[in-house]
Amino acid sequence: MQTPNHKVEPARLYSDPNTRELLRRMLAESIALEPTVGADGRVHYTLAEDVLGAEADVKNWIAEMVHEDILRKQVSKEFVMCPVHTRADPIVMVECLKCKSKLSVKRSLVEHTYCGYIGDDSRFDKGGSLQCPNCGRPIRASNELRVSGVWYECQNCLSKTSSPRLVFVCKEGNHEFTVADLALVNVDSYTVNERVLAELRNTLLLDPQLAAMLVELGYDVESPAQVQGQSGSKHSLDIFAKRDGKTIALQVAVDTKPVEPSAVISFFAKTFDIKPNKAVLVTIPAASEEAKRLETGYGVALVEDFDGSGVVRKVKELLKEA
Numbered sequence: 001m002q003t004p005n006h007k008v009e010p011a012r013l014y015s016d017p018n019t020r021e022l023l024r025r026m027l028a029e030s031i032a033l034e035p036t037v038g039a040d041g042r043v044h045y046t047l048a049e050d051v052l053g054a055e056a057d058v059k060n061w062i063a064e065m066v067h068e069d070i071l072r073k074q075v076s077k078e079f080v081m082c083p084v085h086t087r088a089d090p091i092v093m094v095e096c097l098k099c100k101s102k103l104s105v106k107r108s109l110v111e112h113t114y115c116g117y118i119g120d121d122s123r124f125d126k127g128g129s130l131q132c133p134n135c136g137r138p139i140r141a142s143n144e145l146r147v148s149g150v151w152y153e154c155q156n157c158l159s160k161t162s163s164p165r166l167v168f169v170c171k172e173g174n175h176e177f178t179v180a181d182l183a184l185v186n187v188d189s190y191t192v193n194e195r196v197l198a199e200l201r202n203t204l205l206l207d208p209q210l211a212a213m214l215v216e217l218g219y220d221v222e223s224p225a226q227v228q229g230q231s232g233s234k235h236s237l238d239i240f241a242k243r244d245g246k247t248i249a250l251q252v253a254v255d256t257k258p259v260e261p262s263a264v265i266s267f268f269a270k271t272f273d274i275k276p277n278k279a280v281l282v283t284i285p286a287a288s289e290e291a292k293r294l295e296t297g298y299g300v301a302l303v304e305d306f307d308g309s310g311v312v313r314k315v316k317e318l319l320k321e322a
């Protein structure tokens with residue numbers, strides 16, 4: 001008997017309905033988990049919070065998914081944060097170097113490329129249209145002007161500077177901190193790892209199709225299911241369906257190579273306790289020869305399908321035979 005490999009762990013993770021729903025949405029809508037700064041000043045993964053619930057530990061969930069190679073880090077960013085509070089939403093202000101007033105206006109020095117005149121940008125404004133104050137020609141295209149300098153003029157003491165001091169105001173108590181004081185917090189966005197895309201597509205998109213087919217056939221369907229066995233312990237299954245007192249346990253096993261006997265054995269460990277009338281293990285892309293040899297002895301019906309596209313039809317046919 002094979003020892004359970006690491007594939008067992010993702011199966012446990014996927015059995016959580018919220019995890020499945022979040023990954024399903026990321027796949028179906030091709031979206032990444034992007035960090036945003038919320039009204040509380042903290043970094044949020046809004047989609048994850050929406051699906052997992054406000055109480056969920058999203059950071060821990062992401063860490064677990066990254067650890068299992070289901071999600072991967074995509075882009076890292078550094079957010080500016082208050083060094084005292086963990087808020088990442090400071091207001092940035094320009095401060096006069098001399099009098100510390102925060103009432104500055106931004107001015108730019110603009111050159112008219114035609115005549116070479118250089119002056120304050122406000123002097124080019126002639127009642128809504130742009131015109132050179134030197135040669136009087138109207139300015140029609142942006143390439144007729146060149147910005148040759150920018151500065152800030154304090155409205156309190158009128159001093160000018162091209163490199164003013166930036167001051168950050170924290171929303172927690174309105175205290176100030178500077179470029180020298182600020183903290184940087186590293187935040188990442190995450191996407192579903194290419195390696196598990198095929199597997200997830202099958203589990204997250206195929207299970208609902210199978211469930212829909214069974215509902216159409218008049219079954220009461222639970223998917224994903226938590227089913228209590230005769231021993232009293234609960235087992236997770238992809239699908240558990242009931243009709244006229246008859247039950248079906250259904251599991252989908254996906255691998256990059258033919259599915260190993262361990263998948264049959266772990267499924268059997270559940271069905272032996274649950275005692276369904278029919279136990280179906282779907283294997284994608286195929287079942288290994290060793291797995292097929294176990295099939296009859298364990299009373300598990302194997303359905304093989306190369307890419308998952310024929311699964312619904314094959315399971316339907318199998319149920320008709322019974």
Ligand SMILES: [Zn+2]
Nearest residue numbers: 082085170172
């Ligand atoms: Zn603060």
Ligand SMILES: [Zn+2]
Nearest residue numbers: 112115132135
């Ligand atoms: Zn001019």
Ligand SMILES: [Zn+2]
Nearest residue numbers: 096099154157
């Ligand atoms: Zn000033």
